[in-house]
Amino acid sequence: MVDLSFPGLLNYWFVFLLMLIGLYIVIAHENLIKKIVGLNVFQVSVFVFYISVAKVKGGTAPILADGIEVYSNPLPHVLILTAIVVGLAMTALGLALVVRVQESFGIIEDDELRALEDQQEDEGNNA
Amino acid sequence: MNLEILSSDLLNVAMLAFMGVTGVAIARIRNLFAVVMLSGIYSLLGATLYVILDAVDVAFTEAAVGAGASTVLMIGTLALTSDREKAMPNSNAWKGLIVCALVGAALVYGSLDMPLFGDPMAPAQQHVAPRYLNDSMAEIGLPNAVTSVLASYRGYDTMGEVFVIFTAACGVICLIGRTRRRPAKKSGGDK
Numbered sequence: 001m002v003d004l005s006f007p008g009l010l011n012y013w014f015v016f017l018l019m020l021i022g023l024y025i026v027i028a029h030e031n032l033i034k035k036i037v038g039l040n041v042f043q044v045s046v047f048v049f050y051i052s053v054a055k056v057k058g059g060t061a062p063i064l065a066d067g068i069e070v071y072s073n074p075l076p077h078v079l080i081l082t083a084i085v086v087g088l089a090m091t092a093l094g095l096a097l098v099v100r101v102q103e104s105f106g107i108i109e110d111d112e113l114r115a116l117e118d119q120q121e122d123e124g125n126n127a
Numbered sequence: 128m129n130l131e132i133l134s135s136d137l138l139n140v141a142m143l144a145f146m147g148v149t150g151v152a153i154a155r156i157r158n159l160f161a162v163v164m165l166s167g168i169y170s171l172l173g174a175t176l177y178v179i180l181d182a183v184d185v186a187f188t189e190a191a192v193g194a195g196a197s198t199v200l201m202i203g204t205l206a207l208t209s210d211r212e213k214a215m216p217n218s219n220a221w222k223g224l225i226v227c228a229l230v231g232a233a234l235v236y237g238s239l240d241m242p243l244f245g246d247p248m249a250p251a252q253q254h255v256a257p258r259y260l261n262d263s264m265a266e267i268g269l270p271n272a273v274t275s276v277l278a279s280y281r282g283y284d285t286m287g288e289v290f291v292i293f294t295a296a297c298g299v300i301c302l303i304g305r306t307r308r309r310p311a312k313k314s315g316g317d318k
Binding site for chain 1: 129131132136139140143144146147150151153154159162163166169170173176177180181182183184185188189192193196197200201203204205207209212213215216219220222223224226227229230231232234235238239241243244245247248249251252255256259260263264270271272276277281284285288291292294296298299302303317
């Protein structure tokens with residue numbers, strides 16, 4: 001039986017929706033910069049998912065102080081701190097690749113790049 | 128139900144809705160400059176949500192790195208490439224929607240076994256975390272448990288993160304660091 005108390009699982013489902021928007025951008029769009037933005041959207045949604053798992057009802061930020069009993073879980077926070085910085089490294093590397101592709105081919109649309117590659121392959125076979 | 132908890136839950140859902148609207152706008156708009164700006168807004172909304180969810184350290188990092196540094200990198204890339212996206216073929220939309228529907232169904236099915244949002248009895252809250260919260264003050268001496276875990280209990284993770292950043296920086300330099308010196312040669316089939 002699915003528990004429908006608010007926000008219950010509903011919170012996770014909203015986050016899944018955000019993830020799917022990012023996934024859709026990565027799959028459907030051909031522009032390479034747009035794909036990287038899509039990856040970023042997906043990434044932030046995964047972060048939100050982790051942080052919502054760490055939340056304890058009525059808790060507060062895990063900074064120890066007198067008179068406070070309930071804290072949220074600090075461990076997912078640490079994992080996501082690492083993931084954010086690694087995400088920036090990934091974005092930088094992806095964007096550098098895009099700049100390189102633009103320099104070599106003059107376009108950053110995936111479908112046109114594929115067409116160009118097929119064309120070059122055909123010319124290679126004919127020669 | 129406690130009014131304070133309810134209002135924070137409502138804020139939470141409202142922020143998620145804002146993020147959803149921004150995400151849809153990112154998917155639909157074809158001017159890449161607007162897309163990059165919206166992606167910065169998306170990160171900033173995420174940072175606000177982290178504050179509501181008690182992750183203040185994460186919010187700070189997301190606002191600086193996700194909304195700040197990433198956006199700067201993307202704008203730099205736009206300056207070197209182009210800021211218009213060409214229309215995508217219609218078949219792509221169907222392909223994307225079908226995959227998203229399948230993945231979404233799998234995610235929702237998987238979530239049915241999860242503990243409810245904010246449940247203090249959830250398994251994630253029972254193990255490891257109580258030790259950090261109870262003992263870190265005596266063992267490390269810092270009031271901020273996140274800092275204690277990041278810099279001391281899991282210091283090796285943070286060192287690994289530094290290696291990842293170093294590797295990525297090397298990759299970026301290899302990819303585009305030398306291009307200024309090389310004359311632009313456009314011969315086809317060049318390896």
